Each structure stands twice: as C-alpha cells, then as structure tokens.
Amino acid sequence: MLIVMNKNAAASEVEAVCGKIRKLGFTPHAMPGADRTAIGITGNSGPVDPQQFRDLPGVSQAIPVTKPYKLVLREIRGSDTVVEIPSPNGVVRIGGDVLPVMAGPCAVENREMIIASAKAVKAAGATILRAGAFKPRTSPYAFQGLGREGLQYLAEAREETGLPVVTEAVDIEGVDAVEALADIIQIGARNMQNFSLLKRVGRSDKPVLLKRGMSATLDEFLQAAEYILAEGNYNVILCERGVRTFSNVTRNTLDLSAVPILKRLTHLPVIVDPSHATGIRTEVGPMAKAAVAAGADGLMIEVHPDPATAQSDGPQSLKPDDFAQLMRELARIAEAVDRRMG
Amino acid sequence: MLIVMNKNAAASEVEAVCGKIRKLGFTPHAMPGADRTAIGITGNSGPVDPQQFRDLPGVSQAIPVTKPYKLVLREIRGSDTVVEIPSPNGVVRIGGDVLPVMAGPCAVENREMIIASAKAVKAAGATILRAGAFKPRTSPYAFQGLGREGLQYLAEAREETGLPVVTEAVDIEGVDAVEALADIIQIGARNMQNFSLLKRVGRSDKPVLLKRGMSATLDEFLQAAEYILAEGNYNVILCERGVRTFSNVTRNTLDLSAVPILKRLTHLPVIVDPSHATGIRTEVGPMAKAAVAAGADGLMIEVHPDPATAQSDGPQSLKPDDFAQLMRELARIAEAVDRRMG
Amino acid sequence: MLIVMNKNAAASEVEAVCGKIRKLGFTPHAMPGADRTAIGITGNSGPVDPQQFRDLPGVSQAIPVTKPYKLVLREIRGSDTVVEIPSPNGVVRIGGDVLPVMAGPCAVENREMIIASAKAVKAAGATILRAGAFKPRTSPYAFQGLGREGLQYLAEAREETGLPVVTEAVDIEGVDAVEALADIIQIGARNMQNFSLLKRVGRSDKPVLLKRGMSATLDEFLQAAEYILAEGNYNVILCERGVRTFSNVTRNTLDLSAVPILKRLTHLPVIVDPSHATGIRTEVGPMAKAAVAAGADGLMIEVHPDPATAQSDGPQSLKPDDFAQLMRELARIAEAVDRRMG
C-alpha cells in the first residue's frame, strides 16, 4: 500500500496518517519527494484496505502495490533520491546532476599507500575514497584485508584529504566497525542476498552502497534494496558491477542496460563499477564513459599507485595518471548529457 | 603442501609430523583414508619446503599443492569421505554405497505438519528429515520461517521418527540454535560465499551440507568447502542444486555433470537436490533418477503432505504417495549402479 | 487448429476432413496416433473457425492451438512418435521401449578407420553409426571433413556392418548428397535456426536428427522442429547436447531436465549426446547413464578407435573397450526403467 499525500499536505497530516498506520500494527515509511510526500506501509501480512486512508485529511491517493517491493518504487517518491554524504570538503551528493566518482585501491595495503592513493584520486577529481579493509576472498588462503587496522588508515586518509570513505562490511560482526569509521557502508555482490546483513545495515544511519549480485535479476536486486529500506534506512545507492555470463574475455559482463531500467523502476541512485565488471584496465575507461552516457549517477573505479604490486585486482586498477586523464574525458561526456563530474 | 604417510605409519609418526607442522606455526590437518593417512597444512602464507618432511619416519611423500584448495582434494584422503550421522535409528552414512535421501517440506509450518511429513517420508524410506526453520527469502515481505519454534518442532519430529534432521542456518546468529538442535547444518546457495558463516560452521562439530551457489563455478564451490575444512570440520557434504542460465522453463538448470567432476576432484560426498534445481514437480523424479545414475551419493527432495497449501515451494513438492513411488523407482536405479537406497 | 478424429474414424472420414482443409487453401497434416488420428492445419494466416469441422463425420474435437507450434505438440498424436529406420539388420526404432545408441567417431577420417569404428561399435551393441563427412568448424582453417568422399566411406561401412548411418548436412548444397547416402540427416546445433535448411530437410523422406542450439530455449527448439514437420516430414528426432552457460569445466552444460520436459510437450523422440555436452571422456559414461535414467529415447556417443590421433574431438571420444563397458552398464540402467538398449 502506498499513500500519496497532496502537494500541500501539512506535516501534521502526514503524521496523522503515520499514526493511523502504527495503530493498525504496521510500520509507516514517509518519504518526501520533490513535490509531495508518499507513505509506504510495511509489516502487514496481507492486503491493507485502502478505503480507510482515502478520506484522511491531506491524502491524495491510496494505491495497492502488487510488486514484491514497495519502498524502492519510483512512484513512492515521485522524484530521484539524492543521498547526501557530509564531508570536510562539503556535502557530496549522489543521485543528482553532479556525478561523484568513488576511487581508490581494491584493498588498503598500508598507511602510506592509502594516503597516497587518496591524494592522487582527489587531485584527479574523485570526491569519495574507496578501498577495502575487509576483503571477501574466494580462497580461504588469499589476503583477506587489514581489517580494523585498515579502517583506521582509511580514517587517516579522510583526515588528510577530506574525502569521505566507502568501504565494505562483509559480515554483521564487522558492520559496527565499518559503521563507526566509514561514510558509506558497502555491501558486496556476494552478500547481496545476505538478508541478515541487509537488515543490520537497514538499521544504520549511514548510507549503504549495495552491489548487484553476480547473477541477480533486477527484480532480486530491488528486493535486496527493499530489505534495507524496510528497516528504515532510505539512503541506498545501487551499483551495477557486471553479471556472470558465458562470455570469457572480461571477468564479468557489464549489464549497462540495468542503469536506465533501474532508473525507471526506482527512485534510488544507480552507479556503475567498470573495474570489477571488466577486470581489464584498458576496458575501464570506455565502460566508465558508456556508463555516464547511459545515465549512471556516479562511478566506482579502482585506482592503485602501483598496480603491478597490488595485493589484489592489480590488472584492473588504473594508474593515477590514467585516472586523471579519464576524469578529463568523463567531464566531456557528462557535459554532453547535461550533467557534470564532481 | 600435502604429506602422505606410509600405509603402516604409526599414530605416533602421524603425530610427530603434526607436531613439526605446529612448531613451524602452521596448522596440521591429518585425514585418515582407506589405506593411509595424509596431512594437509594450512596457515602458511608462502610455500613450505617439502624437504624437511621427507625424511621423517613414516612419511611416504611430501607434495606441493598448486590449486587454491588443499584439504578438499581427493588426493589428501585417497578415498571417499563417509560422513556419519548418529541417530536413534542407527548411524546414517553419506558418501558410501548406501544412498540416503533427505526428504521433507520446504519449511516447517507447524508442529503437526512437520511430524506428519517426517512420518510419511520415513515410511517411504527416507533416512534424514529436511525442513527449513529459518528461510532466506528474496522478498522481505515473504514468510521467513518459524525460527527457533520451527527448530523445536523439528526436534520433536526427530523424537517421533528417529530421523536425524538437516536444516539451514542463514546467519551466524542462527548457527548456535541450529547447531544445538540439528544433526546436519545446511548452508544455502545464497550463502555459499558468506565466508564468515563458512568459518563459523567450520568450527562446529556438526556435519555441514553446503549447497552450490546459483552461479558458482566448481572451483569456487570447492574453495567454499575449503573454508570449512580449513577450520577443522572435515564433515562436509556438497550439494548440486541447479545453476542459473538463460533457460526459462525450469527454475534453475541442474548441472548433473558436476557430480562426476566433483567426485573426481574431491573426497567429499556429493548429493543432488532435484526439487530446487527444477522447481517443477514432474521433473523431480526423472532428475532424481538421473542423479543416482550419474553417481550422486544421496538426494535431497521436497515432500509436502499437501503441496497445494504449502507456504513456500508448493509447485515443486512431491506428495507423500508420489515420493513413495519414486523411492521404489530409485531403488532399481541404485541397484543398477551397484548401490542401494537407504 | 487441431482436429481430433474419433477412435474408429474411417480413413475416408480423415480424408474428407483433409479435403475440406485443402479447399480452404490450407495444408492438412494427418498424424495417426496409438488410438486415434489427429489432423493439424498449417498455411492459415489467421485463426480458423473450428465450428466448420465439428459436425463433419468422424470428428471428435476441433481445438484451437495458441502455442507458436502445432504439429510437434504431444496432443496431436496422443502417443509417442516412433521413427523407423530400415536397415540390413532390420528396422531400428527410435522413440519406443528399445533405446538405440548412435556411435562412431566425430569425423570420417579415412575408409579404414570408419569401417573399423563401425565394426567396433556394432560389436559393443550400437545399432546406428554416426560420423561426420561435412564438419562445421569454428575456424576456417580447421579440418572440414572429407565431404562426399566421406559419405562414400560411410556407405561402405554400412555395407560391411549393416548399421544405418546418421551424418550431418551443413548446408542446402550438401543435403542432396547426405540424403542420398545417409539413413538419418543430422542438423547440427549451429544450424538449429538455419530455417532454409530446416525447410529443405522438411521436404526429405529421410528422418531428421535435430540438435538443440547452443543457447536455444526449449520453445525455440520445438519451433525449429515445427519448421520441418510443417513441410511434411514428421520423422524428427530431437537431441539435447548441452547448452552454453558460465560453467567452465565442461564444454557445455548438459541440460538433462530438457528430456522429461520435451517428452511432456511433444510426441517426438528425444535423445541425448553426452559427448558434445561434456567434452570430457570420463564424463560421457555418467551422463549417458543419467540420460537413460531421465527417460531419453536413445543416445549419441563419440567412439574413436584411437582418440589420441583423432582429427577432431579426441578428448571426448571413448575407446571401443570403454564404450563396450559403458554399453553393459547402460543395459542395467535401461532395465531399471523398464526399457532396453538396442
């Protein structure tokens, strides 16, 4: 059930509807949009009678929802969600006309390298620092990240550069630490259907970057996001990072058509990670440009000061100079679709 | 590194090798096989010099391992692992000539239905009861299982029938409860790369049933199992349950060739779940028979006393009568490959 | 439109219905089944009014068909099609209780090897000889087969052994030659949607073995078969040979669930080619056994007198001894499903 309020509905009217929903034993989710507020209802186990809401003051429409997700639906906000990340350099917005780039190495390897990386990507125009402290690895014997020590270095890099930090939480135990130190909590592709983890970050007040699972349909992707919103955290950023197909040249197959389709279905911002999607350094630039042309709301790109020595994902990491060059090229594409990088 | 002992090596010789490994700061994994013991080494970050082991008493060979997994390798045991499940009805073995069938409903719906299900599947010849108390669901609004209450009913069903119980743990919080009450802990397809969960059940003394991820390669599947063995739990059962492809008739595409390939690569038992693989009741029987013919070590089959009213997976659940008929047909196939059901 | 005649409808009544269909400008396809004849209609561009047929003598039902195929539908025959291949050794039937095995090398390499192969597979129990004279090859620079010379050798091998021959026609130019010399015309996976070729073999009086395309849905597969039947050739044998997925161990992923699903949808016989499906010699046996257990109506298996020297597909070809052993194992599986090999 989705209750759309009138354009000029008073805050008290919105609250009255929410109160009524609570009285029924359900949970209201009021989401202010560009020109009206809508209220989603969760916690009901069967259909809710719309009639009881239609006559309340300020209510414009009460619409039954038949999809397996509600709060992520574009209709609920009627406009794009803009996730705001406060930072020493000012607020970074994701979901508007300005496209942020989250850049940095695959993993925090040590203090020096992450600070050097942060400075390099900032100089090139990135506005968010990415790097993994906890690394989910296919083999139990591969480097699993520096853990809390890595988080600490990320905080130092933020202090040095003012760049807010996005980093992955791989399990519930790690969420507390990531939540305390990061500005955006990343949920990786392998955890897209780790429902306990989704619920946990749904109760966080930090924004969540949710990556599409390796073989997730867009429907499953949106339902995973719905898990987070249903717990009350509406600041979710979706990230297309390639899907698994028969194709054997690139690591994954970047499904760029997901961008316009998701933008049509949901109000959440959609960004693209061309580094994991392709796994090949020379493909990152063309795919990053294609993503911006297709309407992506931002990018996540791996940059390493010295890819040849990287502890993971070296072959897909850009060198700082190449990244700076790419940022200049991206600026031109962004302008051609009436947006700008930053 | 894999250290193969002589056929008649003394227990003290095995222990001496393990002691030497511990002294180096690594972890020894001694695995007795049909006619000799081998010892795997984990915890090393680089290659280990084999020379230092070759002259120890009782050592036959010290073999460097180049694959990203070690303890799951067939070579380490030189024979099949047989997982033993104690039960009131006697020990149920998985991995030998007798093929157990794990049968029961998708979810525990209430006390009566799970006890009725257990009796029905036992009467038809199943030796293990399956049912979910914690259900991972794509939508946050779908029935998520009865939780601890469901576990309690499973325990009662076991008491009534003597059937040991396999049920899924969907997160680390739930493992304690499942571990306490179940006989086999199931890790579902969506959690195949939930590495924290794998490590946790790797420290359990209960056997683990690990399902192949929806788009996992066999290499990734084996590495996921390696996570569990590396923690010291060698009682892992692999389960093929279909992979995601373009094919649009069945829910997933059952990849039966995984059975002989896995059997060739690893000593772990491999079972097949034709219910989730196909999602269609009429396909379950043919695929179950095919699995046994292909060399599977057991089956997991959904049976519901009244599929039409099932809270989940009704369309793929067999009725008890159909299941009983299938068990008779399976007995003939098993005999044709010199094995037997039970 | 499908017109089902009464059980005891006279031949003249069937012919009267066909005549009426022809008078409307359409093409009748009368298909006798086990206990009644049904008549399909093609050539109509829109729906045909069933009423005009319902009152004709001998007509039981006139059923509109809404699927994109008609003549392949199980309903039209109400029983299984049994394709009959005359041969010096007697009629070989495909689609009944006796399961033929088509065996032989990937390609005819020379006279001696194909005759030796034919004798070896016959000795082991195969009833049809398979081998390619025209080879569709991914690279223009790979061995493309002996062509007409190869067909000639196949005819000699048939003369020596009495085994009927199945071989591929890769283009319309080659169909005449294959049709003249072979007993079954094979259409390969790459040509499953070569519609001109399908129409041409639809006008042949030789049976057609149609392989599933590498990424064909079952719906597309059945429509490809429909192209052949619509031209009047009802002797079509479907062959599952693996589909392309992300899986990277086997050459293709054998989709065995296609067997029971196709058998449910169509009256045509369904066989399985485990050699091309897996591309690995050791997987051929387990998958062949699984296919028979799943209900396949026959098998196609690559056997080469000396796989190490094979000009193509050596790694997936069985040696004659291994094939003979497999045939013994298959006999037991066939018996377990109330059928027999031969």
Added chain:
Amino acid sequence: MLIVMNKNAAASEVEAVCGKIRKLGFTPHAMPGADRTAIGITGNSGPVDPQQFRDLPGVSQAIPVTKPYKLVLREIRGSDTVVEIPSPNGVVRIGGDVLPVMAGPCAVENREMIIASAKAVKAAGATILRAGAFKPRTSPYAFQGLGREGLQYLAEAREETGLPVVTEAVDIEGVDAVEALADIIQIGARNMQNFSLLKRVGRSDKPVLLKRGMSATLDEFLQAAEYILAEGNYNVILCERGVRTFSNVTRNTLDLSAVPILKRLTHLPVIVDPSHATGIRTEVGPMAKAAVAAGADGLMIEVHPDPATAQSDGPQSLKPDDFAQLMRELARIAEAVDRRMG
C-alpha cells in the same frame, strides 16, 4: 604467417611476395594499412617457414600467427579498416571519425512505409537505410518478409532518398538477390556460424555486416569474420547486438565491453545495434549513447513510422520524432569523444 612490408615498399615488391606465396600453393592477402602493407597467407595446412620471406626485397618482418584467425587481426593492417559505401549522396564511410547510423524498420512492409521510413530517418540524420526483406523467424508461422518484392521497394527507397541500403541475406539462395540490390549484405546473429553463407558472401564485392551470434564468444565472432576475409572480401563490419544471459528484463544483454575489446583485437569496424539488444524502446537511446561513448564506429537503430502497427519488433522501434531527438543527443556524445555523427 603475416608478412609486414617496409613503409616505402614498392608495389612490385608487394606483388613479388604475393607471387612467391602463390607459387607455394597458398593464397596471399595483401592489406594496405595507414603506413605500410602487410600480407596474410591462407591455404596452408601447416606452419609456413618465415625464413624464406625475410630476405625478399621490401619485407620488414615475417611473423608466425598462433591465433585461429589471421586476416582480421589488428596487426595485419596496423590501422583501422574504413569500409566505403558509395551512394548517390556521396561515399558513406564506416570505421573512421564519422559515425554512420543505419536506421529504418525491422521489415519492409510495403512500398509506402519503407519510402516514408527512409525519408524520415534521412531527415533525422541517418546515412544508411536498414530494413529486412527476408526475415528469419523463430516460428514457421510468423511473417517472413516480402522477399524479392521487398528488395525492390528498398531500391526505390534508395532512389528517392539517396540512402544506401543494408538488408539481410538469410540463405545462399537469397544472397544473389540481396547482393544485386543492396549496398551492404547483412548476416544475422542466427547465421553467424552458417559457414557456407559466410564463404559465399566472402566471394561478394559488397561489404558485409556480420552480427554477433546470440551466445558467441568474441573469439568465435572473429573466426566467423575470418571466414569472410579468407575468401577475399575484406570489407566486413562487426555488429554487437546483445547476448543471451539469465537476465530477463531486456531481450538480450548488450555486451558493450565487446566494443573496446574487438577494436583492440581487429582492424574491422565495430557497430552496435541497441534495438535488438534491448528490445525495449526506452532503452534504445541510453544504450545508443553508451555505445558511442564506448567507442563504437556506428549504430543500427530500428525506426518505424508507426510502431504500434509494425509487423515485427514494434516494441523496440523508435518513432521518427524520438529518433530525431536521439540523433541530436548522439551528436553531443560523439563530439565529446572527438567524433561526429553522419
């Protein structure tokens, strides 16, 4: 074997090398590049000794080729192939800085609609007219195109507008007619491995547009192109049109990363067909823009004067006005990558 000539090698020196190759019984393929000519050799069944060429006048290098294709390799030309299409409006080039758009309806439905379509797409800036006269259709009962009559209407549309025409040849029988009337012969995705058809168009003097097969790897795609070049037709345009994956929202999954990868491997131009790739009108624009940003050499877009009444592919066809708007947007993207539409 690839023989690279000196920058200033004389034509007579090139011819001398070709003569020597012919004398060995092989076929020389001299391909002039931007700053030197290279000569490929086909027709050899084993390796060719490079030494015998290294000392010939004008030869710079003789390089053995280990890939399963040679003539499509970027190295052979050392620069991009530019396919030139003569037309009443001047030469249209594919493969250079100016990006042609091939636009028009899926099928020629009648004279008026194709002429109207041609005028509309020309007005919007398209430089090539696309439309099918022969339509390969999954169902034998679907509209299969107007055939030769359709070709005739295409010729009239060309006469009216000056736009050169690209249209599909679905079989060898049809190639003569298409070759006589069209300016570019299209080979569809289903025929990518119809090797007889590839060889036939390899002997044509008309350029060939080769579409990637539904589940073709890039390696298979390049080998299919090699079939055409090996026959002497070097004017081949590759077209990415989406591949088949598990993804179930779009008709296919557009694999845009194929563009930069193919451009790196081959000298042939690479265009993109966002209409067939997505099957959804609203996705065509974003994917067309992404393709240009990713480096595509041109586009193929379905435009229908009245999509609602289209006999095929209506849901993915743009209306003329939307196409005109898209062309304006594409112009901006092209400029942002230093190219221009036209």
